[in-house]
Amino acid sequence: MDKVQGPTLTLEIKNEKPVDLLVLAASLEAYANQYQTFVRSTGHDVEGENVRLYVQEMRSGSIIAEFISLAEQISLVADHLDALGGFVTHIREISEYYLGKRETKSEVSDKELQRVSDFYEITAQDQGSQINTIVKDGGQVILNVNVTSTEARAIQNGIQRDINKPPEEDEHNFHEELLLIWQARNDLRSKAGDQGKIDRYSEKPLKLLFENDEAKKAILDQDLFHLIFIVSGKVMTADEQPVAYKIYEVHEWFERPE
DSSP: OOOOOSOEEEEEEEOSSOOOHHHHHHHHHHHHHHHHHHHHHTTTTTTOOOOEEEEEEEETTTEEEEEEEEOTTSOBOTTHHHHHHHHHHHHHHHHHHHTTSOSSOOOOOHHHHHHHHHHTHHHHTSTTOEEEEEEEETTEEEEEEEEEHHHHHHHHHHHHHHHHSOOOOOSSEEEEEEEEEEEOOSOTTOOSSOEEEOTTTOSSOEEEEESSHHHHHHHHTSOGGGEEEEEEEEEEEETTEEEEEEEEEEEEEEEOOO
């Protein structure tokens, strides 16, 4: 394919060590997939042309890859400078949040955050390296974003903390609430007869359901009526009133006060 004139996105990886080809491929794949998600979500791919990043040129020096934005029909995407610039800004804003340079986080899914983390893997692995992202239009630099290996690791660590944190509490899910056992059948197979009380949701005991045998066994193996259990789970409701607790996990327990 002849070299296309117009806006380009260049990734320049200034590596200190030899680069694992699989890591490089995974990094670029994550970046390309996130670009597709971005152009669709921002209306740059309204006709469903499957707009993608294509490698236009690889250059020596460090690892330098120059990309252009094309649709499968090889027609230039409308406003593709806006698409490229907007995408790099999108990645920069996510990165700045995890570097403490921005107070609010972009509204993105965990899957998208994982792609950003994977993109930075090649730089995070190589201490002293740096990745530069450059958007040009006709040779003029429009955007230039630089991330060092130290910053890449910080971004990855912040992303993984967010991805792995417990789900936020809402009116149904709860995390680490105090549970008093009111009634329990000493049988893992029993699906009836278990009741417990969580003061936050109801003043009276409600039916207990268990997500798995491990959660119920963690309670039955203890002197359960003399203990307070710390549990995570979900409030089951009917007509907007709590009727049962579904216990996902038993974290720990301690003696009830006299």
